[in-house]
Amino acid sequence: MDSFLKIREVSAKYDITSRTLRYYEDMGLISSVRSDEYAYRMYDEAAMKRLEQILILRKLNISIRDIQSIFSASGSSVVLEVLSKKVEHIDDEVALLHELKEIVLAFIHQIEQMDFSSDSDVRLIYDKAKDIESRLTHVDYIGKPSNMNRLLEVTELLEKKxxxxxxxxxxxxxxxxxxxxxxxxxxFEAMWTSLDDKRIDRFYPRDFMFHDQESGSPVWYYAIEDWVTEADTEGFAIIGFEGGLYATSIVHDFDVNEVMKVYNGIKEWLAQHDNLTYDERPGHPVMFHVTRPDTYGLLGYRQVEYFFPVKPIYCSLE
Structure with a gap:
Protein backbone atom coordinates (compact mmCIF):
# COMPACT_ATOMS: atom_id res chain seq x y z
CA MET A 1 0.00 0.00 0.00
CA ASP A 2 3.06 2.30 -0.27
CA SER A 3 1.73 3.93 -3.46
CA PHE A 4 -1.53 4.87 -1.76
CA LEU A 5 -2.36 7.94 0.31
CA LYS A 6 -4.54 7.96 3.41
CA ILE A 7 -7.62 10.16 3.45
CA ARG A 8 -5.98 12.59 5.91
CA GLU A 9 -2.89 12.83 3.71
CA VAL A 10 -5.03 13.66 0.69
CA SER A 11 -6.97 16.26 2.71
CA ALA A 12 -3.74 17.95 3.80
CA LYS A 13 -2.13 17.80 0.33
CA TYR A 14 -5.06 19.42 -1.47
CA ASP A 15 -6.40 21.51 1.43
CA ILE A 16 -9.84 19.93 1.35
CA THR A 17 -11.84 18.20 4.05
CA SER A 18 -12.24 14.45 4.34
CA ARG A 19 -16.00 15.01 4.11
CA THR A 20 -15.55 16.64 0.71
CA LEU A 21 -13.53 13.63 -0.42
CA ARG A 22 -16.23 11.26 0.77
CA TYR A 23 -18.85 13.37 -1.00
CA TYR A 24 -16.94 13.20 -4.29
CA GLU A 25 -16.73 9.45 -3.83
CA ASP A 26 -20.47 9.20 -3.05
CA MET A 27 -21.14 11.08 -6.29
CA GLY A 28 -19.04 8.54 -8.21
CA LEU A 29 -16.34 11.05 -9.18
CA ILE A 30 -13.42 9.27 -7.49
CA SER A 31 -12.90 5.88 -5.89
CA SER A 32 -10.90 4.59 -2.93
CA VAL A 33 -9.74 1.19 -1.78
CA ARG A 34 -9.48 -0.51 1.59
CA SER A 35 -7.18 -3.34 2.58
CA ASP A 36 -7.46 -6.04 5.21
CA GLU A 37 -4.66 -4.33 7.17
CA TYR A 38 -6.08 -0.79 7.01
CA ALA A 39 -9.75 -0.01 7.57
CA TYR A 40 -9.77 3.56 6.25
CA ARG A 41 -10.04 4.84 2.71
CA MET A 42 -6.89 4.92 0.58
CA TYR A 43 -6.38 6.70 -2.74
CA ASP A 44 -4.05 5.72 -5.57
CA GLU A 45 -2.34 7.85 -8.22
CA ALA A 46 -5.27 7.58 -10.63
CA ALA A 47 -7.64 8.88 -7.93
CA MET A 48 -5.26 11.79 -7.26
CA LYS A 49 -5.23 12.78 -10.92
CA ARG A 50 -9.00 12.59 -11.03
CA LEU A 51 -9.24 14.70 -7.85
CA GLU A 52 -7.02 17.37 -9.37
CA GLN A 53 -9.33 17.48 -12.39
CA ILE A 54 -12.34 17.85 -10.09
CA LEU A 55 -10.74 20.68 -8.14
CA ILE A 56 -9.87 22.59 -11.34
CA LEU A 57 -13.42 22.20 -12.66
CA ARG A 58 -14.92 23.28 -9.34
CA LYS A 59 -12.63 26.35 -9.34
CA LEU A 60 -14.23 27.18 -12.67
CA ASN A 61 -17.64 26.85 -10.96
CA ILE A 62 -18.58 23.77 -12.96
CA SER A 63 -21.39 21.92 -11.17
CA ILE A 64 -21.07 18.40 -9.80
CA ARG A 65 -23.71 17.21 -12.25
CA ASP A 66 -21.73 18.61 -15.20
CA ILE A 67 -18.52 17.07 -13.85
CA GLN A 68 -20.29 13.71 -13.71
CA SER A 69 -21.30 14.13 -17.34
CA ILE A 70 -17.75 15.06 -18.32
CA PHE A 71 -16.22 12.02 -16.62
CA SER A 72 -18.83 9.59 -17.91
CA ALA A 73 -18.35 10.64 -21.54
CA SER A 74 -15.65 9.47 -23.89
CA GLY A 75 -13.68 12.14 -25.68
CA SER A 76 -13.75 15.87 -25.12
CA SER A 77 -17.15 16.78 -26.58
CA VAL A 78 -18.95 17.09 -23.23
CA VAL A 79 -16.26 19.18 -21.50
CA LEU A 80 -16.15 21.47 -24.54
CA GLU A 81 -19.93 21.85 -24.39
CA VAL A 82 -19.85 22.64 -20.65
CA LEU A 83 -17.06 25.19 -21.05
CA SER A 84 -18.82 26.74 -24.05
CA LYS A 85 -21.90 27.29 -21.89
CA LYS A 86 -19.64 28.89 -19.27
CA VAL A 87 -18.29 31.26 -21.96
CA GLU A 88 -21.86 32.11 -22.98
CA HIS A 89 -22.64 32.93 -19.36
CA ILE A 90 -19.59 35.20 -19.17
CA ASP A 91 -20.64 36.87 -22.43
CA ASP A 92 -24.05 37.52 -20.90
CA GLU A 93 -22.37 39.10 -17.87
CA VAL A 94 -20.18 41.26 -20.14
CA ALA A 95 -23.22 42.42 -22.11
CA LEU A 96 -25.03 43.24 -18.89
CA LEU A 97 -22.10 45.27 -17.62
CA HIS A 98 -21.95 47.28 -20.84
CA GLU A 99 -25.68 47.91 -20.60
CA LEU A 100 -25.39 48.99 -16.97
CA LYS A 101 -22.49 51.26 -17.82
CA GLU A 102 -24.62 53.07 -20.40
CA ILE A 103 -27.49 53.35 -17.92
CA VAL A 104 -25.26 54.82 -15.22
CA LEU A 105 -23.64 57.27 -17.66
CA ALA A 106 -27.08 58.40 -18.79
CA PHE A 107 -28.08 58.71 -15.13
CA ILE A 108 -25.05 60.91 -14.46
CA HIS A 109 -25.97 63.12 -17.41
CA GLN A 110 -29.57 63.43 -16.16
CA ILE A 111 -28.40 64.42 -12.68
CA GLU A 112 -26.20 67.14 -14.18
CA GLN A 113 -29.32 68.62 -15.80
CA MET A 114 -31.63 68.35 -12.78
CA ASP A 115 -32.63 70.76 -10.08
CA PHE A 116 -32.36 69.19 -6.60
CA SER A 117 -34.73 71.79 -5.23
CA SER A 118 -37.48 70.39 -7.44
CA ASP A 119 -39.52 67.59 -5.90
CA SER A 120 -40.34 66.10 -9.30
CA ASP A 121 -36.65 65.97 -10.29
CA VAL A 122 -35.68 64.37 -6.99
CA ARG A 123 -38.41 61.75 -7.44
CA LEU A 124 -37.16 61.00 -10.96
CA ILE A 125 -33.62 60.48 -9.62
CA TYR A 126 -34.95 58.13 -6.95
CA ASP A 127 -36.95 56.05 -9.47
CA LYS A 128 -33.97 55.84 -11.81
CA ALA A 129 -31.64 54.78 -9.00
CA LYS A 130 -34.06 52.02 -7.94
CA ASP A 131 -34.18 50.77 -11.53
CA ILE A 132 -30.38 50.55 -11.70
CA GLU A 133 -30.19 48.86 -8.30
CA SER A 134 -32.64 46.16 -9.39
CA ARG A 135 -30.47 45.28 -12.39
CA LEU A 136 -27.05 45.26 -10.75
CA THR A 137 -25.27 41.99 -10.01
CA HIS A 138 -22.34 41.33 -7.70
CA VAL A 139 -19.70 41.69 -10.41
CA ASP A 140 -16.50 43.62 -9.73
CA TYR A 141 -14.48 43.02 -12.90
CA ILE A 142 -14.57 41.06 -16.12
CA GLY A 143 -11.47 40.82 -18.28
CA LYS A 144 -9.97 38.48 -20.81
CA PRO A 145 -7.88 36.02 -18.78
CA SER A 146 -4.39 35.51 -20.14
CA ASN A 147 -3.69 32.49 -17.97
CA MET A 148 -5.34 30.00 -15.62
CA ASN A 149 -4.57 31.99 -12.45
CA ARG A 150 -6.25 35.10 -13.81
CA LEU A 151 -9.25 33.03 -14.92
CA LEU A 152 -9.63 31.68 -11.38
CA GLU A 153 -9.41 35.21 -9.97
CA VAL A 154 -12.16 36.37 -12.34
CA THR A 155 -14.47 33.48 -11.46
CA GLU A 156 -14.04 34.30 -7.77
CA LEU A 157 -14.93 37.93 -8.41
CA LEU A 158 -18.09 36.81 -10.21
CA GLU A 159 -19.34 34.95 -7.14
CA LYS A 160 -22.46 36.28 -5.51
CA LYS A 161 -22.49 36.93 -1.80
CA PHE A 188 -25.70 6.46 15.02
CA GLU A 189 -27.35 7.23 11.69
CA ALA A 190 -29.35 4.00 11.85
CA MET A 191 -30.40 4.83 15.43
CA TRP A 192 -31.62 8.38 14.77
CA THR A 193 -33.28 7.34 11.52
CA SER A 194 -35.29 4.84 13.54
CA LEU A 195 -36.23 7.58 16.05
CA ASP A 196 -37.12 9.91 13.19
CA ASP A 197 -39.63 7.41 11.84
CA LYS A 198 -41.39 7.36 15.22
CA ARG A 199 -41.42 11.04 16.11
CA ILE A 200 -44.65 12.94 16.52
CA ASP A 201 -43.82 16.41 15.21
CA ARG A 202 -42.41 16.91 11.71
CA PHE A 203 -40.43 20.08 12.27
CA TYR A 204 -37.04 20.38 10.57
CA PRO A 205 -34.12 20.51 10.95
CA ARG A 206 -33.47 17.86 13.61
CA ASP A 207 -29.99 16.54 12.80
CA PHE A 208 -26.77 18.54 12.76
CA MET A 209 -23.10 17.77 12.41
CA PHE A 210 -19.97 19.69 13.36
CA HIS A 211 -16.23 19.08 13.65
CA ASP A 212 -14.84 18.75 17.15
CA GLN A 213 -11.86 21.11 17.42
CA GLU A 214 -9.83 19.00 19.84
CA SER A 215 -10.12 15.62 18.12
CA GLY A 216 -10.65 16.86 14.58
CA SER A 217 -13.47 14.32 14.27
CA PRO A 218 -17.07 14.90 13.17
CA VAL A 219 -19.81 14.87 15.80
CA TRP A 220 -23.47 14.28 15.03
CA TYR A 221 -26.39 15.74 16.98
CA TYR A 222 -30.04 14.75 16.72
CA ALA A 223 -32.83 16.63 18.53
CA ILE A 224 -35.09 14.22 20.39
CA GLU A 225 -38.64 14.47 21.66
CA ASP A 226 -39.69 14.17 25.30
CA TRP A 227 -40.67 10.50 25.03
CA VAL A 228 -37.13 9.41 24.05
CA THR A 229 -35.11 7.85 26.89
CA GLU A 230 -31.56 6.48 27.13
CA ALA A 231 -33.00 3.04 26.47
CA ASP A 232 -34.04 4.27 23.01
CA THR A 233 -30.65 5.71 22.01
CA GLU A 234 -28.68 2.44 21.94
CA GLY A 235 -25.92 3.68 24.24
CA PHE A 236 -25.47 7.12 22.72
CA ALA A 237 -25.43 9.97 25.25
CA ILE A 238 -28.25 12.48 25.67
CA ILE A 239 -27.10 16.07 26.24
CA GLY A 240 -28.75 19.42 26.85
CA PHE A 241 -28.50 21.74 23.85
CA GLU A 242 -28.50 25.41 24.86
CA GLY A 243 -29.95 26.73 21.62
CA GLY A 244 -29.45 30.30 20.47
CA LEU A 245 -29.21 32.54 17.43
CA TYR A 246 -27.67 31.29 14.19
CA ALA A 247 -26.86 32.97 10.89
CA THR A 248 -27.53 30.40 8.17
CA SER A 249 -26.88 30.02 4.47
CA ILE A 250 -27.16 27.27 1.86
CA VAL A 251 -24.15 25.57 0.29
CA HIS A 252 -24.39 23.50 -2.89
CA ASP A 253 -22.64 20.20 -3.43
CA PHE A 254 -21.01 19.94 0.02
CA ASP A 255 -17.83 21.50 -1.42
CA VAL A 256 -15.16 22.94 0.88
CA ASN A 257 -14.62 25.90 -1.48
CA GLU A 258 -18.31 26.72 -1.32
CA VAL A 259 -18.24 26.35 2.46
CA MET A 260 -15.39 28.85 2.77
CA LYS A 261 -17.22 31.33 0.53
CA VAL A 262 -20.27 31.07 2.75
CA TYR A 263 -18.15 31.28 5.92
CA ASN A 264 -16.41 34.45 4.71
CA GLY A 265 -19.72 35.79 3.38
CA ILE A 266 -21.38 35.41 6.78
CA LYS A 267 -18.40 37.11 8.45
CA GLU A 268 -18.84 40.05 6.07
CA TRP A 269 -22.58 40.01 6.77
CA LEU A 270 -21.92 40.12 10.51
CA ALA A 271 -19.47 43.00 10.07
CA GLN A 272 -22.32 45.04 8.57
CA HIS A 273 -24.49 44.59 11.67
CA ASP A 274 -23.44 46.44 14.79
CA ASN A 275 -25.76 44.44 17.04
CA LEU A 276 -24.45 40.96 16.19
CA THR A 277 -21.15 39.13 16.55
CA TYR A 278 -19.84 35.58 16.17
CA ASP A 279 -20.62 33.43 19.23
CA GLU A 280 -17.45 31.52 20.09
CA ARG A 281 -18.60 30.13 23.43
CA PRO A 282 -18.19 26.40 24.12
CA GLY A 283 -21.26 24.46 23.08
CA HIS A 284 -21.93 26.72 20.08
CA PRO A 285 -20.08 25.12 17.16
CA VAL A 286 -20.60 25.90 13.50
CA MET A 287 -23.00 23.15 12.41
CA PHE A 288 -24.41 21.94 9.12
CA HIS A 289 -27.57 20.13 8.11
CA VAL A 290 -28.44 18.38 4.85
CA THR A 291 -31.82 19.98 4.21
CA ARG A 292 -33.49 16.99 2.51
CA PRO A 293 -32.09 13.61 1.52
CA ASP A 294 -33.70 13.80 -1.92
CA THR A 295 -32.46 17.25 -3.00
CA TYR A 296 -29.84 15.74 -5.29
CA GLY A 297 -32.48 13.89 -7.25
CA LEU A 298 -34.71 16.98 -7.37
CA LEU A 299 -32.14 19.71 -8.00
CA GLY A 300 -28.98 18.00 -9.24
CA TYR A 301 -27.02 18.96 -6.12
CA ARG A 302 -27.27 18.56 -2.38
CA GLN A 303 -28.48 21.47 -0.32
CA VAL A 304 -26.49 21.84 2.88
CA GLU A 305 -27.46 24.56 5.35
CA TYR A 306 -24.67 25.89 7.56
CA PHE A 307 -25.50 27.30 10.99
CA PHE A 308 -23.08 29.89 12.35
CA PRO A 309 -23.68 30.79 16.02
CA VAL A 310 -24.10 34.51 16.62
CA LYS A 311 -25.03 36.58 19.64
CA PRO A 312 -26.39 40.08 20.17
CA ILE A 313 -24.01 42.76 21.38
CA TYR A 314 -26.33 45.56 22.46
CA CYS A 315 -29.73 43.93 22.78
CA SER A 316 -31.25 41.08 24.73
CA LEU A 317 -32.63 37.90 23.21
CA GLU A 318 -35.73 38.26 25.33
Whole structure:
Protein backbone atom coordinates (compact mmCIF):
# COMPACT_ATOMS: atom_id res chain seq x y z
CA MET A 1 0.00 0.00 0.00
CA ASP A 2 3.06 2.30 -0.27
CA SER A 3 1.73 3.93 -3.46
CA PHE A 4 -1.53 4.87 -1.76
CA LEU A 5 -2.36 7.94 0.31
CA LYS A 6 -4.54 7.96 3.41
CA ILE A 7 -7.62 10.16 3.45
CA ARG A 8 -5.98 12.59 5.91
CA GLU A 9 -2.89 12.83 3.71
CA VAL A 10 -5.03 13.66 0.69
CA SER A 11 -6.97 16.26 2.71
CA ALA A 12 -3.74 17.95 3.80
CA LYS A 13 -2.13 17.80 0.33
CA TYR A 14 -5.06 19.42 -1.47
CA ASP A 15 -6.40 21.51 1.43
CA ILE A 16 -9.84 19.93 1.35
CA THR A 17 -11.84 18.20 4.05
CA SER A 18 -12.24 14.45 4.34
CA ARG A 19 -16.00 15.01 4.11
CA THR A 20 -15.55 16.64 0.71
CA LEU A 21 -13.53 13.63 -0.42
CA ARG A 22 -16.23 11.26 0.77
CA TYR A 23 -18.85 13.37 -1.00
CA TYR A 24 -16.94 13.20 -4.29
CA GLU A 25 -16.73 9.45 -3.83
CA ASP A 26 -20.47 9.20 -3.05
CA MET A 27 -21.14 11.08 -6.29
CA GLY A 28 -19.04 8.54 -8.21
CA LEU A 29 -16.34 11.05 -9.18
CA ILE A 30 -13.42 9.27 -7.49
CA SER A 31 -12.90 5.88 -5.89
CA SER A 32 -10.90 4.59 -2.93
CA VAL A 33 -9.74 1.19 -1.78
CA ARG A 34 -9.48 -0.51 1.59
CA SER A 35 -7.18 -3.34 2.58
CA ASP A 36 -7.46 -6.04 5.21
CA GLU A 37 -4.66 -4.33 7.17
CA TYR A 38 -6.08 -0.79 7.01
CA ALA A 39 -9.75 -0.01 7.57
CA TYR A 40 -9.77 3.56 6.25
CA ARG A 41 -10.04 4.84 2.71
CA MET A 42 -6.89 4.92 0.58
CA TYR A 43 -6.38 6.70 -2.74
CA ASP A 44 -4.05 5.72 -5.57
CA GLU A 45 -2.34 7.85 -8.22
CA ALA A 46 -5.27 7.58 -10.63
CA ALA A 47 -7.64 8.88 -7.93
CA MET A 48 -5.26 11.79 -7.26
CA LYS A 49 -5.23 12.78 -10.92
CA ARG A 50 -9.00 12.59 -11.03
CA LEU A 51 -9.24 14.70 -7.85
CA GLU A 52 -7.02 17.37 -9.37
CA GLN A 53 -9.33 17.48 -12.39
CA ILE A 54 -12.34 17.85 -10.09
CA LEU A 55 -10.74 20.68 -8.14
CA ILE A 56 -9.87 22.59 -11.34
CA LEU A 57 -13.42 22.20 -12.66
CA ARG A 58 -14.92 23.28 -9.34
CA LYS A 59 -12.63 26.35 -9.34
CA LEU A 60 -14.23 27.18 -12.67
CA ASN A 61 -17.64 26.85 -10.96
CA ILE A 62 -18.58 23.77 -12.96
CA SER A 63 -21.39 21.92 -11.17
CA ILE A 64 -21.07 18.40 -9.80
CA ARG A 65 -23.71 17.21 -12.25
CA ASP A 66 -21.73 18.61 -15.20
CA ILE A 67 -18.52 17.07 -13.85
CA GLN A 68 -20.29 13.71 -13.71
CA SER A 69 -21.30 14.13 -17.34
CA ILE A 70 -17.75 15.06 -18.32
CA PHE A 71 -16.22 12.02 -16.62
CA SER A 72 -18.83 9.59 -17.91
CA ALA A 73 -18.35 10.64 -21.54
CA SER A 74 -15.65 9.47 -23.89
CA GLY A 75 -13.68 12.14 -25.68
CA SER A 76 -13.75 15.87 -25.12
CA SER A 77 -17.15 16.78 -26.58
CA VAL A 78 -18.95 17.09 -23.23
CA VAL A 79 -16.26 19.18 -21.50
CA LEU A 80 -16.15 21.47 -24.54
CA GLU A 81 -19.93 21.85 -24.39
CA VAL A 82 -19.85 22.64 -20.65
CA LEU A 83 -17.06 25.19 -21.05
CA SER A 84 -18.82 26.74 -24.05
CA LYS A 85 -21.90 27.29 -21.89
CA LYS A 86 -19.64 28.89 -19.27
CA VAL A 87 -18.29 31.26 -21.96
CA GLU A 88 -21.86 32.11 -22.98
CA HIS A 89 -22.64 32.93 -19.36
CA ILE A 90 -19.59 35.20 -19.17
CA ASP A 91 -20.64 36.87 -22.43
CA ASP A 92 -24.05 37.52 -20.90
CA GLU A 93 -22.37 39.10 -17.87
CA VAL A 94 -20.18 41.26 -20.14
CA ALA A 95 -23.22 42.42 -22.11
CA LEU A 96 -25.03 43.24 -18.89
CA LEU A 97 -22.10 45.27 -17.62
CA HIS A 98 -21.95 47.28 -20.84
CA GLU A 99 -25.68 47.91 -20.60
CA LEU A 100 -25.39 48.99 -16.97
CA LYS A 101 -22.49 51.26 -17.82
CA GLU A 102 -24.62 53.07 -20.40
CA ILE A 103 -27.49 53.35 -17.92
CA VAL A 104 -25.26 54.82 -15.22
CA LEU A 105 -23.64 57.27 -17.66
CA ALA A 106 -27.08 58.40 -18.79
CA PHE A 107 -28.08 58.71 -15.13
CA ILE A 108 -25.05 60.91 -14.46
CA HIS A 109 -25.97 63.12 -17.41
CA GLN A 110 -29.57 63.43 -16.16
CA ILE A 111 -28.40 64.42 -12.68
CA GLU A 112 -26.20 67.14 -14.18
CA GLN A 113 -29.32 68.62 -15.80
CA MET A 114 -31.63 68.35 -12.78
CA ASP A 115 -32.63 70.76 -10.08
CA PHE A 116 -32.36 69.19 -6.60
CA SER A 117 -34.73 71.79 -5.23
CA SER A 118 -37.48 70.39 -7.44
CA ASP A 119 -39.52 67.59 -5.90
CA SER A 120 -40.34 66.10 -9.30
CA ASP A 121 -36.65 65.97 -10.29
CA VAL A 122 -35.68 64.37 -6.99
CA ARG A 123 -38.41 61.75 -7.44
CA LEU A 124 -37.16 61.00 -10.96
CA ILE A 125 -33.62 60.48 -9.62
CA TYR A 126 -34.95 58.13 -6.95
CA ASP A 127 -36.95 56.05 -9.47
CA LYS A 128 -33.97 55.84 -11.81
CA ALA A 129 -31.64 54.78 -9.00
CA LYS A 130 -34.06 52.02 -7.94
CA ASP A 131 -34.18 50.77 -11.53
CA ILE A 132 -30.38 50.55 -11.70
CA GLU A 133 -30.19 48.86 -8.30
CA SER A 134 -32.64 46.16 -9.39
CA ARG A 135 -30.47 45.28 -12.39
CA LEU A 136 -27.05 45.26 -10.75
CA THR A 137 -25.27 41.99 -10.01
CA HIS A 138 -22.34 41.33 -7.70
CA VAL A 139 -19.70 41.69 -10.41
CA ASP A 140 -16.50 43.62 -9.73
CA TYR A 141 -14.48 43.02 -12.90
CA ILE A 142 -14.57 41.06 -16.12
CA GLY A 143 -11.47 40.82 -18.28
CA LYS A 144 -9.97 38.48 -20.81
CA PRO A 145 -7.88 36.02 -18.78
CA SER A 146 -4.39 35.51 -20.14
CA ASN A 147 -3.69 32.49 -17.97
CA MET A 148 -5.34 30.00 -15.62
CA ASN A 149 -4.57 31.99 -12.45
CA ARG A 150 -6.25 35.10 -13.81
CA LEU A 151 -9.25 33.03 -14.92
CA LEU A 152 -9.63 31.68 -11.38
CA GLU A 153 -9.41 35.21 -9.97
CA VAL A 154 -12.16 36.37 -12.34
CA THR A 155 -14.47 33.48 -11.46
CA GLU A 156 -14.04 34.30 -7.77
CA LEU A 157 -14.93 37.93 -8.41
CA LEU A 158 -18.09 36.81 -10.21
CA GLU A 159 -19.34 34.95 -7.14
CA LYS A 160 -22.46 36.28 -5.51
CA LYS A 161 -22.49 36.93 -1.80
CA UNK A 162 -24.45 34.31 0.14
CA UNK A 163 -27.99 35.02 1.22
CA UNK A 164 -28.02 34.95 5.01
CA UNK A 165 -30.97 34.50 7.32
CA UNK A 166 -31.11 34.76 11.11
CA UNK A 167 -32.83 31.88 12.95
CA UNK A 168 -33.28 30.90 16.58
CA UNK A 169 -32.80 27.26 17.55
CA UNK A 170 -34.62 26.33 20.78
CA UNK A 171 -33.02 24.73 23.79
CA UNK A 172 -33.71 21.02 23.68
CA UNK A 173 -32.35 17.56 24.35
CA UNK A 174 -30.00 16.11 21.78
CA UNK A 175 -28.53 12.65 21.37
CA UNK A 176 -24.89 12.81 20.26
CA UNK A 177 -22.66 10.41 18.37
CA UNK A 178 -19.54 11.51 20.26
CA UNK A 179 -16.24 11.93 18.45
CA UNK A 180 -15.85 8.32 17.31
CA UNK A 181 -16.00 7.78 13.55
CA UNK A 182 -16.49 4.98 11.05
CA UNK A 183 -18.91 2.26 12.09
CA UNK A 184 -19.93 4.34 15.11
CA UNK A 185 -21.43 7.01 12.82
CA UNK A 186 -23.17 4.40 10.71
CA UNK A 187 -24.72 2.95 13.86
CA PHE A 188 -25.70 6.46 15.02
CA GLU A 189 -27.35 7.23 11.69
CA ALA A 190 -29.35 4.00 11.85
CA MET A 191 -30.40 4.83 15.43
CA TRP A 192 -31.62 8.38 14.77
CA THR A 193 -33.28 7.34 11.52
CA SER A 194 -35.29 4.84 13.54
CA LEU A 195 -36.23 7.58 16.05
CA ASP A 196 -37.12 9.91 13.19
CA ASP A 197 -39.63 7.41 11.84
CA LYS A 198 -41.39 7.36 15.22
CA ARG A 199 -41.42 11.04 16.11
CA ILE A 200 -44.65 12.94 16.52
CA ASP A 201 -43.82 16.41 15.21
CA ARG A 202 -42.41 16.91 11.71
CA PHE A 203 -40.43 20.08 12.27
CA TYR A 204 -37.04 20.38 10.57
CA PRO A 205 -34.12 20.51 10.95
CA ARG A 206 -33.47 17.86 13.61
CA ASP A 207 -29.99 16.54 12.80
CA PHE A 208 -26.77 18.54 12.76
CA MET A 209 -23.10 17.77 12.41
CA PHE A 210 -19.97 19.69 13.36
CA HIS A 211 -16.23 19.08 13.65
CA ASP A 212 -14.84 18.75 17.15
CA GLN A 213 -11.86 21.11 17.42
CA GLU A 214 -9.83 19.00 19.84
CA SER A 215 -10.12 15.62 18.12
CA GLY A 216 -10.65 16.86 14.58
CA SER A 217 -13.47 14.32 14.27
CA PRO A 218 -17.07 14.90 13.17
CA VAL A 219 -19.81 14.87 15.80
CA TRP A 220 -23.47 14.28 15.03
CA TYR A 221 -26.39 15.74 16.98
CA TYR A 222 -30.04 14.75 16.72
CA ALA A 223 -32.83 16.63 18.53
CA ILE A 224 -35.09 14.22 20.39
CA GLU A 225 -38.64 14.47 21.66
CA ASP A 226 -39.69 14.17 25.30
CA TRP A 227 -40.67 10.50 25.03
CA VAL A 228 -37.13 9.41 24.05
CA THR A 229 -35.11 7.85 26.89
CA GLU A 230 -31.56 6.48 27.13
CA ALA A 231 -33.00 3.04 26.47
CA ASP A 232 -34.04 4.27 23.01
CA THR A 233 -30.65 5.71 22.01
CA GLU A 234 -28.68 2.44 21.94
CA GLY A 235 -25.92 3.68 24.24
CA PHE A 236 -25.47 7.12 22.72
CA ALA A 237 -25.43 9.97 25.25
CA ILE A 238 -28.25 12.48 25.67
CA ILE A 239 -27.10 16.07 26.24
CA GLY A 240 -28.75 19.42 26.85
CA PHE A 241 -28.50 21.74 23.85
CA GLU A 242 -28.50 25.41 24.86
CA GLY A 243 -29.95 26.73 21.62
CA GLY A 244 -29.45 30.30 20.47
CA LEU A 245 -29.21 32.54 17.43
CA TYR A 246 -27.67 31.29 14.19
CA ALA A 247 -26.86 32.97 10.89
CA THR A 248 -27.53 30.40 8.17
CA SER A 249 -26.88 30.02 4.47
CA ILE A 250 -27.16 27.27 1.86
CA VAL A 251 -24.15 25.57 0.29
CA HIS A 252 -24.39 23.50 -2.89
CA ASP A 253 -22.64 20.20 -3.43
CA PHE A 254 -21.01 19.94 0.02
CA ASP A 255 -17.83 21.50 -1.42
CA VAL A 256 -15.16 22.94 0.88
CA ASN A 257 -14.62 25.90 -1.48
CA GLU A 258 -18.31 26.72 -1.32
CA VAL A 259 -18.24 26.35 2.46
CA MET A 260 -15.39 28.85 2.77
CA LYS A 261 -17.22 31.33 0.53
CA VAL A 262 -20.27 31.07 2.75
CA TYR A 263 -18.15 31.28 5.92
CA ASN A 264 -16.41 34.45 4.71
CA GLY A 265 -19.72 35.79 3.38
CA ILE A 266 -21.38 35.41 6.78
CA LYS A 267 -18.40 37.11 8.45
CA GLU A 268 -18.84 40.05 6.07
CA TRP A 269 -22.58 40.01 6.77
CA LEU A 270 -21.92 40.12 10.51
CA ALA A 271 -19.47 43.00 10.07
CA GLN A 272 -22.32 45.04 8.57
CA HIS A 273 -24.49 44.59 11.67
CA ASP A 274 -23.44 46.44 14.79
CA ASN A 275 -25.76 44.44 17.04
CA LEU A 276 -24.45 40.96 16.19
CA THR A 277 -21.15 39.13 16.55
CA TYR A 278 -19.84 35.58 16.17
CA ASP A 279 -20.62 33.43 19.23
CA GLU A 280 -17.45 31.52 20.09
CA ARG A 281 -18.60 30.13 23.43
CA PRO A 282 -18.19 26.40 24.12
CA GLY A 283 -21.26 24.46 23.08
CA HIS A 284 -21.93 26.72 20.08
CA PRO A 285 -20.08 25.12 17.16
CA VAL A 286 -20.60 25.90 13.50
CA MET A 287 -23.00 23.15 12.41
CA PHE A 288 -24.41 21.94 9.12
CA HIS A 289 -27.57 20.13 8.11
CA VAL A 290 -28.44 18.38 4.85
CA THR A 291 -31.82 19.98 4.21
CA ARG A 292 -33.49 16.99 2.51
CA PRO A 293 -32.09 13.61 1.52
CA ASP A 294 -33.70 13.80 -1.92
CA THR A 295 -32.46 17.25 -3.00
CA TYR A 296 -29.84 15.74 -5.29
CA GLY A 297 -32.48 13.89 -7.25
CA LEU A 298 -34.71 16.98 -7.37
CA LEU A 299 -32.14 19.71 -8.00
CA GLY A 300 -28.98 18.00 -9.24
CA TYR A 301 -27.02 18.96 -6.12
CA ARG A 302 -27.27 18.56 -2.38
CA GLN A 303 -28.48 21.47 -0.32
CA VAL A 304 -26.49 21.84 2.88
CA GLU A 305 -27.46 24.56 5.35
CA TYR A 306 -24.67 25.89 7.56
CA PHE A 307 -25.50 27.30 10.99
CA PHE A 308 -23.08 29.89 12.35
CA PRO A 309 -23.68 30.79 16.02
CA VAL A 310 -24.10 34.51 16.62
CA LYS A 311 -25.03 36.58 19.64
CA PRO A 312 -26.39 40.08 20.17
CA ILE A 313 -24.01 42.76 21.38
CA TYR A 314 -26.33 45.56 22.46
CA CYS A 315 -29.73 43.93 22.78
CA SER A 316 -31.25 41.08 24.73
CA LEU A 317 -32.63 37.90 23.21
CA GLU A 318 -35.73 38.26 25.33
Missing amino acids: PDVRLVALPACRMVTSGVKTGENHER
